[in-house]
Amino acid sequence: MITFMNNSDSEEEPCNERTSLMSAESPPVPSYQDGLQASEAGEAQAHRKRRAGSSRGPNNTAGGETSASGVPVRESALENEEEELTLKYGAKHVIMLFVPVTLCMIVVVATIKSVRFYTEKNGQLIYTPFSEDTPSVGQRLLNSVLNTIIMISVIIVMTVFLVLLYKYRCYKFIHGWLILSSLMLLFLFTYIYLGEVLKTYNVAMDYPTLFIVIWNFGAVGMICIHWKGPLQLQQAYLIMISALMALVFIKYLPEWSAWVILGAISIYDLMAVLCPKGPLRMLVETAQERNEPIFPALIYSSAMMWTVGMAKPDTAARGPSQQTWDAAEDGREHLRSPSHAESQMSETRSPVPTRPVTSLEELEEEERGVKLGLGDFIFYSVLVGKAAATASGDWNTTLACFVAILIGLCLTLLLLAVFKKALPALPISITFGLIFYFSTDNLVRPFMDTLASHQLYI
Amino acid sequence: AFFWLLSLLAASLLWSVSVQLSGREDAALLLLGAAAAVLLQELCRFACFKLLKKADEGLATLSEDGRSPLSLRQMAYVSGLSFGIISGVFSIANILADSAGPGTVGIHGDSPYYFITSAFLTMALVLLHTFWGVIFFDACERRRAGGLGLVVGGHLLTSGLTFLNPWYEASLGPIFILTLGTGLWAFGTAGGSFRNVLKCLSCK
Numbered sequence A: 001m002i003t004f005m006n007n008s009d010s011e012e013e014p015c016n017e018r019t020s021l022m023s024a025e026s027p028p029v030p031s032y033q034d035g036l037q038a039s040e041a042g043e044a045q046a047h048r049k050r051r052a053g054s055s056r057g058p059n060n061t062a063g064g065e066t067s068a069s070g071v072p073v074r075e076s077a078l079e080n081e082e083e084e085l086t087l088k089y090g091a092k093h094v095i096m097l098f099v100p101v102t103l104c105m106i107v108v109v110a111t112i113k114s115v116r117f118y119t120e121k122n123g124q125l126i127y128t129p130f131s132e133d134t135p136s137v138g139q140r141l142l143n144s145v146l147n148t149i150i151m152i153s154v155i156i157v158m159t160v161f162l163v164l165l166y167k168y169r170c171y172k173f174i175h176g177w178l179i180l181s182s183l184m185l186l187f188l189f190t191y192i193y194l195g196e197v198l199k200t201y202n203v204a205m206d207y208p209t210l211f212i213v214i215w216n217f218g219a220v221g222m223i224c225i226h227w228k229g230p231l232q233l234q235q236a237y238l239i240m241i242s243a244l245m246a247l248v249f250i251k252y253l254p255e256w257s258a259w260v261i262l263g264a265i266s267i268y269d270l271m272a273v274l275c276p277k278g279p280l281r282m283l284v285e286t287a288q289e290r291n292e293p294i295f296p297a298l299i300y301s302s303a304m305m306w307t308v309g310m311a312k313p314d315t316a317a318r319g320p321s322q323q324t325w326d327a328a329e330d331g332r333e334h335l336r337s338p339s340h341a342e343s344q345m346s347e348t349r350s351p352v353p354t355r356p357v358t359s360l361e362e363l364e365e366e367e368r369g370v371k372l373g374l375g376d377f378i379f380y381s382v383l384v385g386k387a388a389a390t391a392s393g394d395w396n397t398t399l400a401c402f403v404a405i406l407i408g409l410c411l412t413l414l415l416l417a418v419f420k421k422a423l424p425a426l427p428i429s430i431t432f433g434l435i436f437y438f439s440t441d442n443l444v445r446p447f448m449d450t451l452a453s454h455q456l457y458i
Numbered sequence B: 001a002f003f004w005l006l007s008l009l010a011a012s013l014l015w016s017v018s019v020q021l022s023g024r025e026d027a028a029l030l031l032l033g034a035a036a037a038v039l040l041q042e043l044c045r046f047a048c049f050k051l052l053k054k055a056d057e058g059l060a061t062l063s064e065d066g067r068s069p070l071s072l073r074q075m076a077y078v079s080g081l082s083f084g085i086i087s088g089v090f091s092i093a094n095i096l097a098d099s100a101g102p103g104t105v106g107i108h109g110d111s112p113y114y115f116i117t118s119a120f121l122t123m124a125l126v127l128l129h130t131f132w133g134v135i136f137f138d139a140c141e142r143r144r145a146g147g148l149g150l151v152v153g154g155h156l157l158t159s160g161l162t163f164l165n166p167w168y169e170a171s172l173g174p175i176f177i178l179t180l181g182t183g184l185w186a187f188g189t190a191g192g193s194f195r196n197v198l199k200c201l202s203c204k
Helices: A038-052 A057-068 A072-077 A079-114 A137-167 A171-201 A207-226 A231-252 A255-274 A279-289 A315-331 A338-349 A356-365 A374-390 A395-419 A426-453 B002-022 B027-062 B072-099 B114-142 B145-162 B168-189 B194-201
Strands: A299-301 A371-373
Touching: A079 A171, A079 A231, A079 A371, A079 A374, A079 A395, A137 A171, A137 A255, A137 A279, A171 A207, A171 A231, A207 A231, A231 A299, A231 A374, A255 A279, A255 A374, A255 A426, A299 A374, A371 A374, A374 A395, A374 A426, A395 A426, A395 B072, A426 B027, A426 B072, B027 B072, B027 B114, B027 B145, B072 B114, B114 B145, B114 B168, B145 B168
Parallel strands: none
Antiparallel strands: A299 A371
């Protein structure tokens, strides 16, 4: 889901709110605790991330509603201005989202093309038990569909679990879950990734150096994502963990299953965010009702309204900060807009009610941002990475998918500006990406190859 | 870029269908496919123009002083540039990837200058697309069919010249002359003139 606040989804959550561009923070799934394989845990994490991926559109509206309740007149008068501002900022938001999505895809594609580990087939995740090594096409198709059904049901179960936890205020559990999953991602997957990269380039590294590097990387990452840190560092970490997650998916999902899963997940995302009883929508609405930020570890935010903060279940402390926010809102009517209100809300939520005054000041100066769930990052990268890995040639297919995804993101952001509520970020982009992948691979490639072999240009 | 990709898709579809139907691949079909690709590209450039025009009007109505923040010339330049970039990248990415790998150029009797001429051709094509974008949008704006015809004709000519390809003097030379000419024309269309250049160079 895409919301005006971009929340990155925690990759680790098995619950997948993934694709919503919401700042939905999906609680990380402590898959690791179960002692599953790393890949499985990664799956769970991915699920979680996906869930977190919901965009926070509803947050915007909710924020707008809460703030506007007192001053309906001003609201209507400012509507046009808001619309204009929204559209003007829309372009900025698009650019703010293009850069991280592009960076994530570049990292994934570069890794896929250079490190051979991620294209070797070394087994499958427990979520996709059916193998695709069957002799007949029908059997293979059936297996991939079954794999998809299992995966999607796991995602649904995790998402519902997360939403229930959130509803019944089991914040500690959710936080523990998120922390555990990001821990695993930051340490274990980074270790594997680094090991493979070093192997590919034949660089020797001793264990003490490795330990120091990974320890620093992981510790700073944990602090940045779950607590406070410079915005760009936090964004960089979120991009890196999305890329790592996407690489795990690319490695462990069998081919046809991957494509069917991508398609099914867009549909799921569409339903989960837009249907009234959808889990992601409920999560966003609950978060908005309570005026709490969605967990920051699950959402990529493009503007620094707040630093990621642990949401302490301290409603009393949050009260005064909430009031200061509303006061600020009233005081600055000219800046009132849904996204603004939302970002304000996210502001209050994230920094945990520890520093209401300072955050208020920060808010005054910060711009509004758009939030994109980390699950969206992951799936975009999975699509482009799979295109890079399995397309029989080439860069053309990868580029075509890349452009398609970006255009889909543009369109979704446009819709977000029009509808002003949480929207699923996956469907349009993934649809375009899939169409372009299959058509480029099968139709365009022979054409371009023939042209290039005669050095003809069109 | 998206529009160019759409046109490429449509052209490839056409070509694949024609190959399937005729049952054999030969140069004539390729020529047809290339011509179709050129025409479809120009069509998509027109579609891009229409869309951008509409977006421009929308922006103008929304802005405070009734004018849109982007001029049509900027849009023309950007659109032409993006067409050029995606066309160039599609033409050269695979060649670059192969050039990093092991192999000998021209071992089967093709020209050994394949890579460098491809590089020059791609550069010319990118520049040409940019110029064509500017000229095309301007011609559409002022409803002059001459400009449109010249752009389409120029594109077809360029593509046709590349069919002469191992004979590089005949294809590269004219293409570069064409690029230069189109560039000057686009410069003139965008409002530049000799005086402007002088002013710019003397930093007044």
